[in-house]
Amino acid sequence: MFFFTLSSNFQMYAPLKLSIKSWAEGDRPREKLVNKGRSALSDAELIAILIGSGSRSESAVELSKRILNTIDNKLESLARLGINELKEFSGMGEAKALSIIAALELGRRRSSSIIDSDSMRIKSSNDAYCLFRSELDDLQQEEFWMLLLNRSNVVIKKVQVSRGGLSSTIVDPKVVFKIALSNVATGILLGHNHPSGLVKPSEEDRRLTKRLKEGANLLDLVILDHIIVGANTYFSFADEGLL
Numbered sequence: 001m002f003f004f005t006l007s008s009n010f011q012m013y014a015p016l017k018l019s020i021k022s023w024a025e026g027d028r029p030r031e032k033l034v035n036k037g038r039s040a041l042s043d044a045e046l047i048a049i050l051i052g053s054g055s056r057s058e059s060a061v062e063l064s065k066r067i068l069n070t071i072d073n074k075l076e077s078l079a080r081l082g083i084n085e086l087k088e089f090s091g092m093g094e095a096k097a098l099s100i101i102a103a104l105e106l107g108r109r110r111s112s113s114i115i116d117s118d119s120m121r122i123k124s125s126n127d128a129y130c131l132f133r134s135e136l137d138d139l140q141q142e143e144f145w146m147l148l149l150n151r152s153n154v155v156i157k158k159v160q161v162s163r164g165g166l167s168s169t170i171v172d173p174k175v176v177f178k179i180a181l182s183n184v185a186t187g188i189l190l191g192h193n194h195p196s197g198l199v200k201p202s203e204e205d206r207r208l209t210k211r212l213k214e215g216a217n218l219l220d221l222v223i224l225d226h227i228i229v230g231a232n233t234y235f236s237f238a239d240e241g242l243l
Helices: 029-036 043-051 060-070 083-087 094-115 125-136 173-182 203-218
Strands: 143-149 155-163 187-193 222-229 234-236
Touching: 029 043, 043 060, 043 094, 083 094, 125 143, 125 155, 125 187, 125 222, 125 234, 143 173, 155 173, 173 203, 187 203, 203 222
Parallel strands: 187 222
Antiparallel strands: 143 155, 143 187, 222 234
């Protein structure tokens, strides 16, 4: 019977991780973007370009896939992550986290500039939702906004009224009406977000809406709707017969 022993000079190594630079040129995200265009890249490949590099154990693309996998591959969920949350992923430093956050914010602002128009006529709750969504999507804190309209339901101005925490924000009716009157508005559309993504109105939401409606009636103003923005959906007080 023969026994074999390993020489002390022989060592077992795990396979080396191939960096993106060692990939075929057509598979590298940057080269792929140049040669095939942006639509040819997956979400993970686009994020990999943003963060620039991975680590010794995984490529930038693999790191991006790992992050996306934890949020069901939803970019709207990625946009909700803050700096510290992104830094919890191994291989993600502050600079990489900031690159992702900045890129997603630019995308949000571009979307806002496309649909946001002072001359837009509001014809439905969905029109109002689109304008509020451009400001309230992906926020980690609650904010309260309003759209001021003229008699033809054309938007005069979009105004932030207040900014709060994770579950609430304080709204002073006097501030709401002062802004509306100073802009010679006749109609008001209220809007705020629920960072949880759920759009069911709270009792406080209902009480505030009732107070604002009663106050508006005394000033010959009209509260046309109150929109609650959630995760890719909204709740309309007007559509539900609550105004």
